[in-house]
Amino acid sequence: MRIEKGSILTNVMDIHGKTHKKSKVINVYDNTLCIEDLADFSHCIVHKISVGMKPIKYNPKYHHNHFNLQESQHQKVAKRSPVRVKRWAF
Numbered sequence: 001m002r003i004e005k006g007s008i009l010t011n012v013m014d015i016h017g018k019t020h021k022k023s024k025v026i027n028v029y030d031n032t033l034c035i036e037d038l039a040d041f042s043h044c045i046v047h048k049i050s051v052g053m054k055p056i057k058y059n060p061k062y063h064h065n066h067f068n069l070q071e072s073q074h075q076k077v078a079k080r081s082p083v084r085v086k087r088w089a090f
Contacts, residue, residue: 012035
């Protein structure tokens with residue numbers, strides 16, 4: 001089953017745990033779907049895994065998605081020179 005914009009889904013649980021009986025897909029992202037509940041017309045986010053789709057896996061050669069706190073703390077930051085305000089003498 002392929003899920004695209006405009007597809008109708010039934011009994012879908014969003015990321016907050018609320019179940020939607022009937023919903024329409026608004027947009028498809030890399031790892032999530034944006035849906036609109038047809039009962040109260042609210043917009044929600046749903047993980048692709050909970051619907052049965054596979055999320056997109058990126059090539060690690062080009063996409064580095066992890067954050068290394070120690071490496072970022074030890075990077076040298078250039079110090080800014082103080083700003084000198086030029087005053088006009090009258």
